[in-house]
Amino acid sequence: MPDIFSDLQWRGLIHQTTADDHLPQWLESGSRTLYAGFDPTADSLHVGSLLPLMMLRRFQKAGHRPIAIVGGATGMIGDPSGKSAERNLLSAEALQANIAGIEAQMRHVLDFDCGDQSAVLVNNNDWMKEFSYTDFLRDVGKNFPISVMLTKDSVKSRLGSEAGLSYTEFSYMLLQAYDFVHLNKQFGCELQIGGSDQWGNVTAGIDLGRRMLSQQLYGMTCPLLTKSDGAKMGKTESGAIWLSAERTSPYQFYQYWVNVDDADVSKCLRFLTELSHKEITALDAAREAAAHQRESQKKLAEQLTLLIHGQAGLDQAMRATEIFFGAEIENLKDADLMQIFGDVPNSSFPMDQLGGEGLGLIDALVATGLQNSKGNARRMIEQGSIYVNNRRNDNLNHRLTAADLASETTIVLRSGKKKYAVLKFTD
RNA sequence: GGGGGGGUACCGAAGCGGUCAAACGGGACAGACUGUAAAUCUGUUGGCUCUGCCUUCGCAGGUUCGAAUCCUGCUCCCCCCA
Known part of the structure; x- marks a missing residue:
């Protein structure tokens, strides 16, 4: 087996493990099954999930079998780790739709069809929903000493805060811990990976494995991907x-x-x-x-x-x-332009606006919302910040005509460096 | 309940009868520069049919040729005394 451990180390991807000395050999001596959890709060993953997803991919390429678990059950509850307040609960239908979307995206990163190392996607609701509350308390709950649970950072920090911690959230760790046990029974999964904020949940699963199955399980966490200013990666103003x-x-x-x-x-x-x-x-x-x-x-x-x-x-x-970023727009097809400017605001006008006098540039800027008043539009034109098809136009009296079309039916206006609007002319 | 101060443009803050669409600072936007960066410099920052016109200075009235500026009522905020 390839030496994945030292690659991870070199990349700085190992934050903590439960068995520093043992893990490298263990990984090299056979194909292992491991898992990571993903949040089903939306029908798409975001950049924050890229790191664990890539981790699974690295392991898969090194000959191991990755399991991605989406928390259908845990998603209904909400992990208190690193959250300052309780989150809203999701409906079962919404969750189902979210999981479908997430699976489609995972297929780009993980190979779900390559024999023994094929990736697996599971939903913990599939087994949790069969559990009765009393069964869960008897089989799982009794293995969790409250004194230990109270020492977890995720619990401690919330207990001290104004938001407090509900019983539901407090139980989250039991559910996630049980996932590990279940995956071990069903898939022989022996390693859980996650972000460093998951350490408490990971070790809870390992403890439970020891108590319920007398199994030695492993855990590994990665650093969180943050920017140098401390902010989370993958967030923008918008x-x-x-x-x-x-x-x-x-x-x-x-x-x-x-x-x-x-x-x-x-x-x-x-x-x-x-x-x-x-x-x-x-x-x-x-x-x-x-x-x-x-x-x-x-x-x-x-x-x-x-x-x-x-x-x-x-x-x-x-x-x-x-x-x-500046290339002049001309002689293009509508289809090309629509692809490029798909997410740019666009407005439609009747084609005959382009005939005769044409459409005033100032009016067009306001109509597209690129400028909020004619006075503003006028100023921007005077300052040379208005572009028609990426060609600067500082003529206050310019009127758009058929000669300005960049493709069959489209003119592209730009204000400043990167604010665009698309004008579509239809019959 | 008594006394005092105050509400100005996106924010902070001047103005206290005409020359006020309203100083100044911040922010925002744009231009130059640049690395699709930072810093810096410059310009703009109520609306329009734009060398002029219209609507804004808590709200409603009033005085005056003329009010953000003076008077009356209302309203909201802050401070002090009870």
Whole structure:
């Protein structure tokens, strides 16, 4: 078996393990089954799930079998770890839809059809729903001394806070611990991985395995992927970066990574890509020497977009990037433009507006919402910040006519560096 | 309940009868520069049919040729005394 442990170590992906001295040999001496949990709070994963997902992928490529578990049952309850308040509970139907969406995305990263190492996706609700409350208390609950539960950080911090901790949340750890036991029984799963904030839940599962099954189970946590300023990776002012193309277009996804700070990019390369040590060290060196070329960011964006959105998604993102950053827009087809400007606000006008006098540029800017008043629009034009099809236009009296069409029916307006609006002319 | 102070544009804050669409600072937006960065510099920052016109200074009235500025009532906020 390949030595995955030292690769993980080199990448800085190992935060804590339950058996530092034993784990490397254990992993090398046979194909193991391991699992990680994912949050089913939305119908798509976001960038925050990329790290554990890549971890599973690394293990799979090293000859092990990954299990991704979505918390259908635990998702209805909410993990108190690292949360400052109790979360809203999800309905069963919503959960089902979310799980379906998440599975589709996992297929890009994990191989679900490769014999013994095929990835498995399970929903803990499938076994939890059969459990009666009293059975659960008898079989599982009695193995949890309250004194131990109270020492967990996730519990301690919430007990001291204003929000408090409900009994439901307090029980979360039992459910997650039981997942591990169940997966061991059903799949022979012996290793749980997760973020460093999951340590308490991971060790709870290991304890339960020892008590219920007399089994030696293992745990490993990774550092959380945070930015150098302490903020979480994957959040922007406009919200989270999602893996689904419907929620975050491939272009936006690509852009997010291209814009990662110099201080964070090396970590991202190590944590989230499969580039070799050599390639990463070379990129680090290149960045030292010529940060402005941003090779690291480009490589990172390219790798991740390719993995999540495929070659077509990457091509689309690159083409959109070229256009969004200045390339003149002309002689294109409607279909191309729609792909590139899919997530840009657009407004429709009757085709005959382009005939005769044409449509005033000022009016068009206001109609698209690119400017909120004519006075503003006028000012922006005077300041040279208005572009028609990416060609600067500082003519206050300009009127859009058929000659301005970038494709069959479309004109693209831009205000400032990157605010775009699409004008569609229809019959 | 008694006394005092105050509500100004996105925010903070000047203005206290005409020259006020309202100083100044922050923010925001734009331009130059740049690495799709930071810093810096410059411009803009109520609306419009834009060298002019219209609507804004807690709300409603009033005085005046003229009010953000003076008077009356209302309302909200802050401070002190009881």
